[in-house]
Amino acid sequence: MSSAPVYNFAYLDEQTKRMIRRAILKAIAVPGYQVPFASREMPMPYGWGTGGVQLTASILGAGDVLKVIDQGADDTTNAVSIRKFFEKTAGVETTSLTGDATIIQTRHRIPEEPLTADQILVYQVPIPEPLRFLEPRETETRQMHALQDYGLMHVKLYEDISRHGHIATTYAYPVKVEARYVMDPSPIPKFDNPKMDMCSALQLFGAGREQRIYALPPYTQVTSLDFEDHPFERTKFEKPCGLCGATGVYLDEIVTDDQGGRLFVCSDTDYCEGRRGHETDGGVL
Amino acid sequence: MYVAVKGGEAAIEAAHKLLAKERRGDASVLELTTDQIREQLSLAVNRVMSEGSLYDPDLAALAIKQARGDLIEAIFLARAYRTTLPRFGYSEPANTSAMAIRRRISATYKDLPGGQVLGPTFDYTHRLLDPSLAGEGNFPAVEKTETGDAEVSPHVAALLNNEGLIEENLPQNPDADVSDLTRGALEFPADRDLRLQALARGDEGFLLALGYSTQLGFGRTHPFAGEIRMGEVEVSFVPEELGFEVPLGEVTLTECEMVTQFAGSADAAPQFTRGYGLVFGHSERKAMAMALVDRSLRTAEFGEDVVAPAQDAEFVLSHADNIQATGFVEHLKLPHYVDFQAELVLLRQLRAEWEAERGKTDGASPKEAAE
Numbered sequence: 001m002s003s004a005p006v007y008n009f010a011y012l013d014e015q016t017k018r019m020i021r022r023a024i025l026k027a028i029a030v031p032g033y034q035v036p037f038a039s040r041e042m043p044m045p046y047g048w049g050t051g052g053v054q055l056t057a058s059i060l061g062a063g064d065v066l067k068v069i070d071q072g073a074d075d076t077t078n079a080v081s082i083r084k085f086f087e088k089t090a091g092v093e094t095t096s097l098t099g100d101a102t103i104i105q106t107r108h109r110i111p112e113e114p115l116t117a118d119q120i121l122v123y124q125v126p127i128p129e130p131l132r133f134l135e136p137r138e139t140e141t142r143q144m145h146a147l148q149d150y151g152l153m154h155v156k157l158y159e160d161i162s163r164h165g166h167i168a169t170t171y172a173y174p175v176k177v178e179a180r181y182v183m184d185p186s187p188i189p190k191f192d193n194p195k196m197d198m199c200s201a202l203q204l205f206g207a208g209r210e211q212r213i214y215a216l217p218p219y220t221q222v223t224s225l226d227f228e229d230h231p232f233e234r235t236k237f238e239k240p241c242g243l244c245g246a247t248g249v250y251l252d253e254i255v256t257d258d259q260g261g262r263l264f265v266c267s268d269t270d271y272c273e274g275r276r277g278h279e280t281d282g283g284v285l
Numbered sequence: 286m287y288v289a290v291k292g293g294e295a296a297i298e299a300a301h302k303l304l305a306k307e308r309r310g311d312a313s314v315l316e317l318t319t320d321q322i323r324e325q326l327s328l329a330v331n332r333v334m335s336e337g338s339l340y341d342p343d344l345a346a347l348a349i350k351q352a353r354g355d356l357i358e359a360i361f362l363a364r365a366y367r368t369t370l371p372r373f374g375y376s377e378p379a380n381t382s383a384m385a386i387r388r389r390i391s392a393t394y395k396d397l398p399g400g401q402v403l404g405p406t407f408d409y410t411h412r413l414l415d416p417s418l419a420g421e422g423n424f425p426a427v428e429k430t431e432t433g434d435a436e437v438s439p440h441v442a443a444l445l446n447n448e449g450l451i452e453e454n455l456p457q458n459p460d461a462d463v464s465d466l467t468r469g470a471l472e473f474p475a476d477r478d479l480r481l482q483a484l485a486r487g488d489e490g491f492l493l494a495l496g497y498s499t500q501l502g503f504g505r506t507h508p509f510a511g512e513i514r515m516g517e518v519e520v521s522f523v524p525e526e527l528g529f530e531v532p533l534g535e536v537t538l539t540e541c542e543m544v545t546q547f548a549g550s551a552d553a554a555p556q557f558t559r560g561y562g563l564v565f566g567h568s569e570r571k572a573m574a575m576a577l578v579d580r581s582l583r584t585a586e587f588g589e590d591v592v593a594p595a596q597d598a599e600f601v602l603s604h605a606d607n608i609q610a611t612g613f614v615e616h617l618k619l620p621h622y623v624d625f626q627a628e629l630v631l632l633r634q635l636r637a638e639w640e641a642e643r644g645k646t647d648g649a650s651p652k653e654a655a656e
Contacts, residue, residue, distance in 0.1 A: 007369065011369075013369070013371070036469075036470035036472060037470060038467070038468050038469050038470055039470065040368045041364045041365050041367070041368040041608065042365065042368070043365040045361070045608075045611065045612030045615060045616065046608060046609045046611075046612030046613055046616075047612040047613035047614075047615070047616030048612060048616050048619065050612075070619070070620060071620045071621075071622055071623045072623060075293040075294070076293060076620055077293045077296065077297055077620075078619050078620075079293070080293040080294045080297060081297060084294075107619075108621070108623045108624060109623055126613070126616065137599055138472075138473060138599065138603075139473045139474070139599060164635055165635075165638060166631070166634070166635070168631065168635075170624070170627035170628050170630070170631045171623070171624040171627045171628075172624075187621075187624050188623075189623055189624060189626070189627040190627065191627070209609045209612060209613055211470035211471065212470075235627055235630050235631075236630075237630070250623070250626075251626070252622055252623070252626060253622075253626055253629065267623055267626075
């Protein structure tokens, strides 16, 4: 208690990083398979990105440039908090520019700008098990994955169609990886699912509370589950972004008054600002 | 006009300043010292040490002060600090038979070797608010009575075992190393060593409710509080380079052994079974609840059907950790507007389709609408 604690580069000790890197390598070797790992208690709460933070801490080098987003934005409170954490514990350069980042830690979005082969996308995952809401027991779901027993999932999707006329899953929409493992893409909107397929960047997924790591190596085939007569459909927006005019991007709906006024703007704030020439850096958009 | 505030960073900083001010409260009231917390809120300190899995009364007191008395937040601080500490190795098993006893009671025998020692307990106090405590300096002097040499207090279960009336406490898997919950992912089926570790750091309230449920019929085990003991136990460690035991110091422990209804089969005579609870500090409620739940989780081991929540290891162990639980419940405060937007888009579409469908049916059967 007498001396102030001294933390290692990027907080975690090297032994722990090594343990996590071994789990990452295994995850890369078996794409879509959830690798158990001895998740550590982090100085932020479980469910607030501890899995992603442990992955980032384990792969971060002094020369890396880090970008952290939450809901597509760099300035959401938890993204700010995680970025600050690495600025403080690792002293690495941080950025909000997607193109400049070597590691991007994200919650709930994939950037609109296509990622490149020298980038790593780290996802924060709350519940890594895509079958969890169909079968609460881990002992059962692990067996289902081992036997590739995904009938239950297809029945669920079929029931959605018979009840609503559509597959009623709009985010955390399950995917199949290289025709083998059904995988939870983390709660990204299904709009982002196609970006995972044959992505040039390495994609890592970390679930701290659930003690699981999984991965998609670059150029991995990722297919959203669907049926021949009910193919997967991306969420579509009727209007372009109200600020930059972009179409074919994911939009946030902003309530502007209590008279039903709505403004639709890019969820990816860096993308939106980039299209507007980054002239709006400051207090307001 | 839409104005998106880009003030995440400034807002966080301002919020933290405000938090520090609130923590201090009215500045005209004397500031609480961590020594006062350690000495006068010692049961809170004990809970933080036990669920924080870190035996350090000073740090626990600091955590309680920093957390403004929110014990789960204090436990979180203790855990987050603990995870950064280097791991030198494992201590030798603590010998609770050699405990310097401050409290020891048995509900199964009126008297027994070592005797019944009430010790510092709320039991048999009348729960009447004591106005004299609002002042200062009101505590009775305690006289020490000479009892001669400390009597040896064998475990009640050991006394029963002499007659073969209770199961032996054998390791489930004698050749295997003891698992370590903090160095591996929790996997099922979890053996008893792992289960006990998870229960020892599990939430007191959660275990209390589960233990309670087993008393009322959701997986009844017919327990007797065979023994509850609390006191100081020496912890020792064998450094590899020395090769012999070195005492590290003493810890206060509360141990509870429940004696529960028999099991027996064609091959084995009927015997009492055991449920075990062990926690840091003086934490009796937790130790008792833990012992009830431990026995419940052994249901399958005794060939009984798992029918109640407290018997289901996956259910109990997956939800017992309050740091995991509070994090995940409270993460709902984080922005979810991207996913909410996806739901909005779908819901609007479904409603539009529903309206269109209803328009069709309404047109087809105007009579029904008239009724």
